[in-house]
Amino acid sequence: MDAKEASATDLKRPREEDDAAAAAASMETENGDQTKEPACFSSVIPGWFSEMSPMWPGEAHSLKVEKVLFQGKSDYQDVIVFQSATYGKVLVLDGVIQLTERDECAYQEMITHLPLCSIPNPKKVLVIGGGDGGVLREVARHASVEQIDMCEIDKMVVDVSKQFFPNVAIGFEDPRVNLVIGDGVAFLKNAAEGSYDAVIVDSSDPIGPAKELFEKPFFQSVARALRPGGVVCTQAESLWLHMDIIEDIVSNCREIFKGSVNYAWTSVPTYPRHVSLPFNIHGVIGFMLCSTEGPDVDFKNPVNPIDDSSSKSDAPLKFYNAEIHSAAFCLPSFAMKVIESKAN
Amino acid sequence: MDAKEASATDLKRPREEDDAAAAAASMETENGDQTKEPACFSSVIPGWFSEMSPMWPGEAHSLKVEKVLFQGKSDYQDVIVFQSATYGKVLVLDGVIQLTERDECAYQEMITHLPLCSIPNPKKVLVIGGGDGGVLREVARHASVEQIDMCEIDKMVVDVSKQFFPNVAIGFEDPRVNLVIGDGVAFLKNAAEGSYDAVIVDSSDPIGPAKELFEKPFFQSVARALRPGGVVCTQAESLWLHMDIIEDIVSNCREIFKGSVNYAWTSVPTYPRHVSLPFNIHGVIGFMLCSTEGPDVDFKNPVNPIDDSSSKSDAPLKFYNAEIHSAAFCLPSFAMKVIESKAN
Numbered sequence: 099m100d101a102k103e104a105s106a107t108d109l110k111r112p113r114e115e116d117d118a119a120a121a122a123a124s125m126e127t128e129n130g131d132q133t134k135e136p137a138c139f140s141s142v143i144p145g146w147f148s149e150m151s152p153m154w155p156g157e158a159h160s161l162k163v164e165k166v167l168f169q170g171k172s173d174y175q176d177v178i179v180f181q182s183a184t185y186g187k188v189l190v191l192d193g194v195i196q197l198t199e200r201d202e203c204a205y206q207e208m209i210t211h212l213p214l215c216s217i218p219n220p221k222k223v224l225v226i227g228g229g230d231g232g233v234l235r236e237v238a239r240h241a242s243v244e245q246i247d248m249c250e251i252d253k254m255v256v257d258v259s260k261q262f263f264p265n266v267a268i269g270f271e272d273p274r275v276n277l278v279i280g281d282g283v284a285f286l287k288n289a290a291e292g293s294y295d296a297v298i299v300d301s302s303d304p305i306g307p308a309k310e311l312f313e314k315p316f317f318q319s320v321a322r323a324l325r326p327g328g329v330v331c332t333q334a335e336s337l338w339l340h341m342d343i344i345e346d347i348v349s350n351c352r353e354i355f356k357g358s359v360n361y362a363w364t365s366v367p368t369y370p371r372h373v374s375l376p377f378n379i380h381g382v383i384g385f386m387l388c389s390t391e392g393p394d395v396d397f398k399n400p401v402n403p404i405d406d407s408s409s410k411s412d413a414p415l416k417f418y419n420a421e422i423h424s425a426a427f428c429l430p431s432f433a434m435k436v437i438e439s440k441a442n
Numbered sequence: 443m444d445a446k447e448a449s450a451t452d453l454k455r456p457r458e459e460d461d462a463a464a465a466a467a468s469m470e471t472e473n474g475d476q477t478k479e480p481a482c483f484s485s486v487i488p489g490w491f492s493e494m495s496p497m498w499p500g501e502a503h504s505l506k507v508e509k510v511l512f513q514g515k516s517d518y519q520d521v522i523v524f525q526s527a528t529y530g531k532v533l534v535l536d537g538v539i540q541l542t543e544r545d546e547c548a549y550q551e552m553i554t555h556l557p558l559c560s561i562p563n564p565k566k567v568l569v570i571g572g573g574d575g576g577v578l579r580e581v582a583r584h585a586s587v588e589q590i591d592m593c594e595i596d597k598m599v600v601d602v603s604k605q606f607f608p609n610v611a612i613g614f615e616d617p618r619v620n621l622v623i624g625d626g627v628a629f630l631k632n633a634a635e636g637s638y639d640a641v642i643v644d645s646s647d648p649i650g651p652a653k654e655l656f657e658k659p660f661f662q663s664v665a666r667a668l669r670p671g672g673v674v675c676t677q678a679e680s681l682w683l684h685m686d687i688i689e690d691i692v693s694n695c696r697e698i699f700k701g702s703v704n705y706a707w708t709s710v711p712t713y714p715r716h717v718s719l720p721f722n723i724h725g726v727i728g729f730m731l732c733s734t735e736g737p738d739v740d741f742k743n744p745v746n747p748i749d750d751s752s753s754k755s756d757a758p759l760k761f762y763n764a765e766i767h768s769a770a771f772c773l774p775s776f777a778m779k780v781i782e783s784k785a786n
Contacts, residue, residue: 200682201682203776204774338544338545338709363709365682365707365709365726382709414775415775416774416775416776417774417775417776418774418775419772419774419775419778421772421773422772422773422774422775424769424772425768425769425770425772426769428763428765428766428768428769429765429766430548430760430761430762430763430766431758431759431760431761431762431763431766432547432760432761434763
């Protein structure tokens, strides 16, 4: 495994050096210093955070920045945490919003409970990415789970989450969690065959470093690591902008997962993206949900309701429920035509 | 009726005079002139359209402006049409996006077919607002409908839609349509009791001129104008930001509509708002769906499927289908608790 670790000492206050685009404006940091703005703020709206990406040309989503709390650079990406005017604290990786305190519940709960509530008694779960810990927090609600493995490439994301997002990073405190800092592709290649009930892939854009995570060899590794009738859930784009990419992902999954292949979607206002991956846009996130050959999995009708009272966490579910689980598989007509033609 | 009309001669090219904030940048208009940018462009991002409102402090949603096609001022609002980089032509009223060519289908189809597919054989339908014509286009798909009345306050919106959005304004061509330019509140007060099967309210924010459209007297007028077991559908905010407002609307509706009271929501990436009303944000739109005392209406299980082949329109439905109709009533847990406690 070619894990590269960024030590906790890399966690530092906003850098003094900055590029020319940021020269015009200044901003108060946590400790009261005046410092130059990161480029992703000042290049578009002074005093605002703006995300723009080749993935959605011609669009920007902006949140008012009240205070920059952290700015660092790991071996993999630029990491920023700021206090926003209306969404609480916001985590940004390479200029792209990953999570906000206000709406992280929708993403974390759906990417986790859509797969885990679709199979009876999940015991062994693997999370690829998800370094903020929110998916771990959600997996931990399932009393049947005995082991939760996580492979996250960037240790700085874990450290920053523990420092600034304690209600998200609380997931790391569960004693069933084994955290590995390393490359998810390599981790899966080395995983024992048929060893997991569920794999959750909290991955990034197919454009960029996570490209491999949307290609057949990766899906093949996932299928190999799952038990018969095991399930995978992976982030899968916005229906509104990238039907072409979704079409390819569905085709690839249909070839590799011999159980069922489904597309679901849900609403997340700030389009959070997780762990090095700008992947949900337009206030919606899509998920691919597939199962391997074996016991049938009917994703649209969950068989494993969460008993909130059995959860180690004190906080109740905010977003997920059995009704919204089923509703997530109801697609707009324009998408249904394309996806059903590829999935069946 | 205190209708005020803006004549078609008010349709004019972008104004030469502009405020100081716009002085820095210029933009090519349809006829090639260089003119100053409207304030809502340049005040935030040069070359971009940005919408900001007291309704969602600290947030902005931005689209790249390729060309301003129209700018005018009616008796009620500023009207702008621009060509965007990725969403086709965009209609903006008082600085707020109303519709884009790319995603208008979701809003128009859902606000129309959620009520009309929930009752058998709707014959007489009233639309308040909706001056772009898109809701009319959707109502016209229902072969059972014999009469479609529309009361829109701003004639300029109708004229601009006919000029720049022919695929939306096509709704006005249906021979069953009676368009009245005037005040919707007054129109409803004068409507015959029990005369409509369905009323669709394409209204604006409760902050501002449309405030009345969210208060009890207006809902009472709607209930009076509906037949027993008649239905109303009105835009009703984003679950993500304004649960307090939604709570009040639900309480008011519960007092006045003695049939059923329901909340539904759907995804529209650019948060379009219609006819003088900045009302859907965060990529989702909510709807209140209520029925009057009389034959039961079970909104969650549509009884009146649309037969596409009977439609006068050649274009098939892009977004709506029976599955997504039912799914729209499945709410996140945080919203379900509040709304169900008020609605039942």
